[in-house]
Amino acid sequence: VTSYAPNETGRYSVRVSQGQAAQPVAAGSLRIGGSVSGTLAAGDSRLNSGEYFAVYTFEGRAGQTVTIDMTSQAFDAYLMLRGPSGFSEENDDRPGGGSTDAQISVRLPASGTYRVHATSYAPGETGAYRVSIREGQAAFAGAEGGGAVRLGQQNTGRLAQGDTQIS
Numbered sequence: 001v002t003s004y005a006p007n008e009t010g011r012y013s014v015r016v017s018q019g020q021a022a023q024p025v026a027a028g029s030l031r032i033g034g035s036v037s038g039t040l041a042a043g044d045s046r047l048n049s050g051e052y053f054a055v056y057t058f059e060g061r062a063g064q065t066v067t068i069d070m071t072s073q074a075f076d077a078y079l080m081l082r083g084p085s086g087f088s089e090e091n092d093d094r095p096g097g098g099s100t101d102a103q104i105s106v107r108l109p110a111s112g113t114y115r116v117h118a119t120s121y122a123p124g125e126t127g128a129y130r131v132s133i134r135e136g137q138a139a140f141a142g143a144e145g146g147g148a149v150r151l152g153q154q155n156t157g158r159l160a161q162g163d164t165q166i167s
Helices: none
Strands: 035-040 053-060 065-071 077-082 088-091 102-107 112-120 127-135
Touching: 035 053, 035 112, 065 077, 077 102, 088 102, 112 127
Parallel strands: none
Antiparallel strands: 035 127, 053 112, 065 102, 065 127, 077 088, 077 112
């Protein structure tokens, strides 16, 4: 227990109760190396900010690298990934710029069940989408070189106009 500002004092109470926080109901499961198609529609679950969403689960292991893609012709896709011990990652656009598709590429911190929230960037958007998941790191569009570097190995590349920029 602590206070918001330094030197604040006073009485407090803490309550611990048994049970789990409510989790969104999963629309289905994802298999690494597979994909699912769905539709965001009026009547679906909504985020507090008003976007419709669907949840898909997959089993991951600590240290595993996965890339999740979400594409849609109907709306600006947005991905959120939630996992064990409060893990959270989200992304609006696929690296490389100019895309309304979303992508998350991440090394999983723990083994367990992960939840992929497929949603839109703006409230109320509806339409068809596709979510896919694969093992491995995403390759950045337009980059020359890049990729994995192993201990003792040297890689070369070239930075050029139009390459992905970190903002």
